[in-house]
Amino acid sequence: xxxxxxxxxxxxxxxxxxxxxxxxxxxxxxxxxxxxxxxxxxxxxxxxxxxxxxxxxxxxxxxxxxxxxxxxxxxxxxxxxxxxxxxxxxxxxxxxxxxxxxxxxxxxxxxxxxxxxxxxxxxxxxxxxxxxxxxxxxxxxxxxxxxxxxxxxxxxxxxxxxxxxxxxxxxxxxxxxxxxxxxxxxxxxxxxxxxxxxxxxxxxxxxxxxxxxxxxxxxxxxxxxxxxxxxxxxxxxxxxxxxxxxxxxxxxxxxxxxxxxxxxxxxxxxxxxx
Amino acid sequence: xxxxxxxxxxxxxxxxxxxxxxxxxxxxxxxxxxxxxxxxxxxxxxxxxxxxxxxxxxxxxxxxxxxxxxxxxxxxxxxxxxxxxxxxxxxxxxxxxxxxxxxxxxxxxxxxxxxxxxxxxxxxxxxxxxxxxxxxxxxxxxxxxxxxxxxxxxxxxxxxxxxxxxxxxxxxxxxxxxxxxxxxxxxxxxxxxxxxxxxxxxxxxxxxxxxxxxxxxxxxxxxxxxxxxxxxxxxxxxxxxxxxxxxxxxxxxxxxxxxxxxxxxxxxxxxxxxxxxxxxxxxxxxxxxxxxxxxxxxxxxxxx
Numbered sequence: 001x002x003x004x005x006x007x008x009x010x011x012x013x014x015x016x017x018x019x020x021x022x023x024x025x026x027x028x029x030x031x032x033x034x035x036x037x038x039x040x041x042x043x044x045x046x047x048x049x050x051x052x053x054x055x056x057x058x059x060x061x062x063x064x065x066x067x068x069x070x071x072x073x074x075x076x077x078x079x080x081x082x083x084x085x086x087x088x089x090x091x092x093x094x095x096x097x098x099x100x101x102x103x104x105x106x107x108x109x110x111x112x113x114x115x116x117x118x119x120x121x122x123x124x125x126x127x128x129x130x131x132x133x134x135x136x137x138x139x140x141x142x143x144x145x146x147x148x149x150x151x152x153x154x155x156x157x158x159x160x161x162x163x164x165x166x167x168x169x170x171x172x173x174x175x176x177x178x179x180x181x182x183x184x185x186x187x188x189x190x191x192x193x194x195x196x197x198x199x200x201x202x203x204x205x206x207x208x209x210x211x212x213x214x215x216x217x218x219x220x221x222x223x224x225x226x227x228x229x230x231x232x233x234x235x236x237x238x239x240x241x242x243x244x245x246x247x248x249x250x251x252x253x254x255x256x257x258x259x260x261x262x263x264x265x266x267x268x269x270x271x272x273x274x
Numbered sequence: 275x276x277x278x279x280x281x282x283x284x285x286x287x288x289x290x291x292x293x294x295x296x297x298x299x300x301x302x303x304x305x306x307x308x309x310x311x312x313x314x315x316x317x318x319x320x321x322x323x324x325x326x327x328x329x330x331x332x333x334x335x336x337x338x339x340x341x342x343x344x345x346x347x348x349x350x351x352x353x354x355x356x357x358x359x360x361x362x363x364x365x366x367x368x369x370x371x372x373x374x375x376x377x378x379x380x381x382x383x384x385x386x387x388x389x390x391x392x393x394x395x396x397x398x399x400x401x402x403x404x405x406x407x408x409x410x411x412x413x414x415x416x417x418x419x420x421x422x423x424x425x426x427x428x429x430x431x432x433x434x435x436x437x438x439x440x441x442x443x444x445x446x447x448x449x450x451x452x453x454x455x456x457x458x459x460x461x462x463x464x465x466x467x468x469x470x471x472x473x474x475x476x477x478x479x480x481x482x483x484x485x486x487x488x489x490x491x492x493x494x495x496x497x498x499x500x501x502x503x504x505x506x507x508x509x510x511x512x513x514x515x516x517x518x519x520x521x522x523x524x525x526x527x528x529x530x531x532x533x534x535x536x537x538x539x540x541x542x543x544x545x546x547x548x549x550x551x552x553x554x555x556x557x558x559x560x561x562x563x564x565x566x567x568x569x570x571x572x573x574x575x576x577x578x
Contacts, residue, residue, distance in 0.1 A: 007384040011391045014377055018394040021409045021449060024420075028412055036418045043420040083307060086300040095290075096297025102304060107571060109308050111506045113556045115529035116549035119536030120315035120322070123329075143311035146304055206404045206513045207529070211537045222404040226517065238418045245405040252400040260393040267399075267454070268461035 025249070029053070029242040036236035052243035062244050064216040065224035069248065072134050072220060073202040076141035080198050081191060083142070084149030091150070092157035106147035114144060118211040125212055132214045140212070141202045149198050155269040156190025193266040196255055203251070221248045316553060323547035329540035342547035351531070352548075358440070359527045363508040366444050370452045370504060371497075377456035382463050399453040407517035410446040436524040443514045443525065451507065455500050462496020463489070498569040505563070506556060528552050 024043070029052055031045040056062045091099060121140065125131035130139075160183070168178040209223035216224070221244065228241050256263065323342055327335045346352045377395065384391060398406070412418045414432040422430055432438045466489050474484045490497070512529040519525045521534070532552055536545030563569045 004385050007380060008386050010376075010380040011384045011387050014380060014391060015394040017449075018397050018453070021406070021413075022397065024413055025405070025409050028409075028418065040423055041418050041420060042423065083303045087304040090297045090300035094293050094297040094300075096294040096301075098298055098301060098305075102301050105305070105308055109312060110503075111556060111560055112312055113510050113529065113532075113549075113552045115510060115512060115532040116319065116553045117312065117315050118533055119542060119545040119549050120318045122537055123322075123542060124315060124318065139311055143307055146308055150304060200400050204402050206402075206516070207533065210516075211533060222402050222513075225404055225408065236417065238412055238415075241408055242412070245402075245408055248402055249405055252402070253397065256393055256396045256400050260389065260396060263396055263400075264392050264457060267457045 022249070025242055025245055028239060029246045031239045033235040033239050036238045052239040053247075056240050056243045056247070061216060061224055061228065062221070065219050065221045066247065068134070068216070068218055069203065069220040069222075072137050072141065072218070073199055075134070076138045076145060076202045077195055077199045079138065079142050080145040080149045081153075081195050084146055084153050084194065085191060087150050088153035088157050091154040092160070093162060102150075106150050109144065110147040112144070114140075114207055118207060121208075122211055131212060132217050134218050136212045137205075137208055137218055137220070140208045141205060145198045145201045148201060149194050152194045152197055152266050152269070153190055156193065156266075157187065160186045160190075189262065193259070193262040196259055196263060197266050199255075200252065203248070316550075319546040319549045321546075322542050323544075323550050325543045327541075327543035329542060335543075338543070342544050343551065345544070346547055346551060351526075352551075354524055355526045355528050355531045358525060359509060359511065359529075362440065362444060362447070362511055362527065363505060366447045366451070366508050367501065367504050369444075369448055370455050371501065373448070374452050374455035374500070375459050377452065378459035378463050381456065381460050395453045395456065397453075398450050399457075401450065403450060403513040404517055406446050406450045407514045410442055410449070411518045414442050433519055434523065439519050439523055439525050443511075443518055446514050446518070447508065447511065451504065455504050458500040458503070459493070459496060462493035462500075465496070466492040495570050498563065498567060499571070502560070502563045502569050502571075506559060509556065509559060528555070 027044050030048045030050065032047060032049050032051070035041065035046055087102060090096065091103070117140070122131070125136045130136040162183075164182050164186070165178045168182045169175060173181065204222070205220070206222040209220045210226065213219040213223060219227075225241055225244055228237050228244065324337060324339055325335055326338045326342070381388070381391060381395070411433075414421050416422070416429060416431055419432075421432075422428060430438075432442050470488050470492070471484060474488050479487065510529050511527050512533065515521060515525050515527050515530055516533075521527075521530050526534075528548075529552065532545060532548045535541045535548055539545070564571060
């Protein structure tokens with residue numbers, strides 16, 4: 001009994017470790033810009049305000065970036081999940097030459113230094129006219145999300161009792177019914193979990209976002225944060241940047257709160273176990 | 275597999291052929307995307323790296339052979355960035371491994387509040403790296419930060435000196451990525467057989483002996499995989515130094531140098547050479563892990 005209490009105390013310490021910087025971010029985002037002065041800045045605001053959020057949402061630099069971030073991340077995630085789904089099915093169910101090769105290639109891509117590509121991609125994208133477009137970011141996101149998607153989904157697919165499909169057909173279901181009523185419900189959690197992890201990956205990117213965009217046509221929020229200015233040049237941009245940071249953190253927090261179990265299962269099964 | 279090699283000539287049935295064909299068709303899109311978007315640009319970078327080529331002066335493009343590489347390897351900037359990257363990698367990975375293991379152990383043993391703990395620990399994992407960098411930068415900055423007030427440092431400028439700036443960069447990196455490493459370690463930790471622990475306990479082993487002699491050896495594979503992934507991830511660090519210092523005060527990393535030469539200075543010849551050297555350095559690190567430390571990657575790849 002005594003020891004179990006100590007584990008709980010240790011757990012509380014870890015929760016504080018994880019959440020303390022978030023409290024700081026929230027506090028900064030609700031400070032009036034006049035709180036940011038060289039002097040003795042405090043942890044909490046002198047007065048709490050939501051004006052920074054209003055200001056951020058009134059600037060097209062941010063709203064455009066938010067639309068870009070959401071659109072690009074969702075499309076790249078969808079494409080990665082579809083492409084990876086075919087591969088994961090093949091890896092989990094079929095015997096064929098090239099299986100090991102694909103898994104090794106995925107491993108190589110996962111370790112690939114992305115900064116080594118910004119130069120050639122920058123040059124190539126300008127050549128074929130997709131520099132500073134959604135497509136120009138979707139392509140590298142899709143590519144670098146694929147290893148994670150393939151591993152996670154094939155790990156989930158391996159655990160599916162595929163015989164049930166035949167069992168359902170023996171019981172009189174058509175092939176389509178067996179697939180829709182038996183396989184889809186079994187596979188859906190794995191596909192969905194993979195989509196969450198892939199979305200996190202695309203949502204997080206900064207290197208490609210600043211290298212392959214130049215205007216708000218395709219600039220995502222992480223890249224826009226680096227360009228953000230205050231309401232006027234005499235004001236500190238800090239509370240605005242933090243307000244924007246809070247906004248891009250909200251989807252992460254919602255997904256984590258709703259799907260904690262799945263994300264943990266996805267991370268641990270996909271990355272370490274086969 | 276071993277049986278197949280002994281037999282004279284196995285007649286491959288139509289079913290097996292069909293399965294092989296379907297397998298190739300289903301994996302073809304993945305192959306095509308991954309190769310087209312990485313191998314082709316990399317090959318292009320290798321070609322460009324042999325030229326003296328600035329986008330601002332396209333007419334002055336000329337073949338210079340391996341000269342760009344020679345220039346890089348004799349340049350103080352490269353070695354400075356190399357050392358910065360090396361220091362960040364060694365420090366963050368070492369600290370993350372220790373803290374991550376402690377976190378994993380708590381996640382394994384805790385009974386009350388297991389769900390909330392895992393939820394909380396996923397927040398740093400999921401948060402955008404740039405956001406993490408801004409959070410920590412503003413915590414230490416002179417005009418916005420609370421750190422100097424809390425620790426009585428008055429007007430100490432954290433970003434005015436190489437080592438204190440690297441400290442903040444490492445702190446942000448460690449905060450954000452320790453949860454990931456702890457989840458990988460947790461996956462290894464749950465595979466350590468509980469009865470071995472009990473047996474060691476009965477034999478009178480202390481908690482420390484059980485950790486070093488039973489737990490750690492049994493999760494060696496998970497530890498090595500976590501180490502490899504985090505080492506390569508740290509080696510590619512870019513976001514944190516960019517947001518915190520923009521590379522000032524000797525805090526530029528190799529990825530940052532590649533970005534600066536290619537995108538900011540559009541010095542594509544030299545930039546490509548740096549890209550190629552960066553790629554080779556990653557290959558070298560992976561090689562050391564696989565051959566030198568005998569890291570078993572079959573589990574990661576998912577070979578059955």
